Every structure is written in C-alpha cells, then in structure tokens.
Amino acid sequence: MYQPLHLKYRPQTLNEVIGQEHIVRTLINAILPGGSHSAIAQRPPSPKGDAQGTAIALQKIAPAYLFNGPKGTGKTSTARIIAKSLNCQSTQEPTTKPCGECNSCKGITASSSLDVTELDAASNSGVETIRELISTTQFAPVEGRYKIFIIDECHALTSQSWQALLKTIENPPRHVVFIFCTTEIHKVPETIISRCQKFDFRRVGLETLVQYLSKVAQNENININAPGIWAIVKSCGGFIRNCLVLLDQLSNLGVDEITPNWVWELSGVVPEHDLLTLTENLAKGDVTANLQILQDLIEYGKNPFVIYSSLTGFIKDLLVAKTAPDNRQITQLEEETWQELVTISQMWELTQIQASIALLMSRQQLMRDSEAAKLWLEATLIELTNIKEEKQPWTNWKTIQDAINWGKEQLPHLSQSELERHWNNLTPIKGKKAPAWVQLVQELQMKSQLQTA
Secondary structure (H helix, E strand, O other), rough: OOOOOOHOOOOOOHHHOOHHHHHHHHHHHHHHOOHHHHHHHOOOOOOOOHHHHHHOOOOOOOOEEEEEOOOOOHHHHHHHHHHHHHHHHOOOOOOOOOOOOOOOHHHHOOOOOOOOOEOOOOOOOOOOHHHHHHHHHHHOOOOOOEEEEEEEEEHHHHHHHHHHHHHHHHHOOOOEEEEEOOOOOHOHHOOOOOOOEEEEEEOOOOOHHHHHHHHHHHHHOOEEEEHHHHHHHHHHHOOHHHHHHHHHHHHHOOOOEEEEHHHHHHOOOOOHHHHHHHHHHHHHHHHHHHHHHHEEEHOOOOOHHHHHHHHHHHHHHHHHHHHHHOOHOOOOOOOHHHHHHHHOOOOHHHHHHHHHHHHHHHHHHHHHHHOOOHHHHHHHHHHHHHHOOOOOHHOOOOOHHHHHHHHHOOOOOHHHHHHHHHHOOOEEOOEEHHHHHHHHHHHHHHHHHHHHO
C-alpha cells in the first residue's frame, strides 16, 4: 500500500527531527538516565516501587510540555517520539532511540496505544471531553511506564476546559505526562503556560531543508533539479510537511525532470521572475505591462490574494535589499534573485518603498474578503506606480530653511532649534542631505505615532 512521503519520512527518533536542534538537545538530555537528585525530586519513583521505577526517577521528565510553532514544523511528530521514548519496551528504562517494533511503539504509531491518548482539541474542545480525559489519569499505565496525553491544537480548548485541566497539570499523578501542541500560543492561558516546559518550534532553515528534500528525492528516484528543490522550499515557506506533500504531488507529473516552472504551476505560487518584473515595472512606471502580467497570472489560475501576498512579501524583501544589501540570509531568496533585486532597489527611494508597503498592508482586508479582489489588485498596482512617480518633497526646496520648514509641517511638536539640530547631525545619503532629511523626518513621525498610540 502506497504511503505518502510526509508519513513515510516522519521522524521516528529525536535525532531525526530536523531544524530544531535546540529542542532535540534539551529533550534528549531530559530522557537520558543519570540525572541529578533534583531530577528525582521532580519526577518521583513509580508507585510500582521496583527497579524500573527507580530508573524512571533518574529522568528529568516534566509533567507537562507545551510545543508552540507554525504548522508543519514537527510539533506532533516530536510529541509522538517522546511518547515512544518514554514507553518503549525494548529497554528497561526510557530511551532516546525507541525501537519502533515493540507493542508500545507500534501502538503509538497506529494511534491504538492504551497508554497514549491523542486529542484534537479543534474538534474536541468541550469541558466534558476534558473531564473524561482527566478521570483516566488516576489509572496506572497498562503496559508502559507513563500515561501520555497529546493535545493537538490546544488553543481551541474552552476556558472551562483549561480550568478543569489546571489542577491536574499543577499536581499530576507520577505516571502522567501532558504534551500540548499549538500554533497560537497567545490563546493559551498564562496559568497553563507557566506550568509547562515551553518549546518554540521554528521554521527550518532553507539550506537545511534543501539538503533534506534532495536526499528524499534521491531515495525516491524523483528526478528534480536543484532550482526545482529551491522552488519547493520557497513556495512552502520552510514548512517540512508542506514541502514533502508538494514533492509527492510533483512526482506524479510523469515528466523527465521537475523544474521550477512545474513547481510554480502546481503550487499556485507566483514565480519569482514575475515578481522581479512587476517590481522593476513599478520602478519604471510601466503600469500597462504590470496589468498584463496580472492578467496572465490570473489566467494561469493564480489566486488574486496569493498574488497580492507574494507581491507584499517581495516589496518587503526590496526594503531589505535597499537598506541591507549584504543580508540576503534574512530573506528566502536565492543569490541570483537577490542580486537582481538589489539592482532594482537602486531605482527606488527608501521612502517610496515604505509608502508602497503601507499601501499594500492597508489593502489586506479588502483583498481577503472582497469578491472584487482582482479589481482591487489592479487599482493597487496603479496606485503603487503613482507612489513611485510622485515627486519627492525636496524637488521644491531651494534653501536649507525650506527643508526645515517642510520638517516643521510634518513634525509640528518639534521646535525650530530641535529641527535645526537634527539637520546639522544628518548623515548624507550618497552625499545628499535632502533624502536623508526626508527619511529622518518619517522615522521621527513613526516614533511619535507609536508614543501616542
């Protein structure tokens, strides 16, 4: 029976979890035996009172864990690995390398273990469900060392459910471990967070994910070139599961070689070369060409909101290229695309990029909710072109006093002497003070708005 790649390559041990080294290291050290006396106090011996119980006492296993992070970064997989590690029957004590073959490991894999309960809080958020779950914590494990409760999407639990859980989490039975997984930690009560060991899962680094997908493609005999792998990683935003699902989908194309164009077409993401062209056309004021690109993208099945989101992210990258051309690593762009964007950024003033981002962000709700998303996107492209073509304020300045007077109009709360001091302390941009003055005034405006907000 065919097994999808995202299930086939789900990590089975902590060492197989990629991109979360800080979490893996901490959990391995917690599970390995030989902890300090403080660890014994934290997790008392098993009520069975045997040698196995003493071994468990040497672990630093917390009664409750909270895994927070974006979707597809390995939270639930790591929770299952912990469950296997604690209850694997191939060793006399918890292990960081569960065998995957014993009854306990197989039961957890098949979601049929009597000692491991997985609950999807998104569809089981009621207090009655949680009370029923809590009632089972008093019973000893059937075949393992611990009873483990994995609660996925825990942020969906009701306030009554959290209240019901609070006492159990604060004073859990010795054999119970809770693992909460969430993508929205701000919805989890602080009283719960403070009683859990919290781990923040992060998106996997692009280079790491490219290497990982290349190995998977090689193992599965999927013929995809290196740019195609990069295109998958970028279109999926660095999420492992999404990348594997898309690679699986691409493998069914039946083509000689999977290239970036196939990835763009199948994923629905806007190709980077189109985003580069859109950005360059904005700089040149060629609105007709951009409207034609937009029409072509929509005819190829691209969603207007996806186009909008891709363009917004790309203009953000343009801002980085303009202000920090040596910091490609903070974007998700390849070197070739980055160098082209740095070149295009020279055609923009910093204030124009900032104004463009502000305009795009102001349209977010309209683009998301409106049935006329295409119309709004066309209007936004036209307005972005107008922003680029707008005359800069310094074109009307003939003296330094003109510049200071303009600054006074923007910052009426500052005195003449304060403005003059700011002007005298300016660091010119490419030898010119006027654009530096506009940039400084806008920064001071933003600070003033934040202080009064």
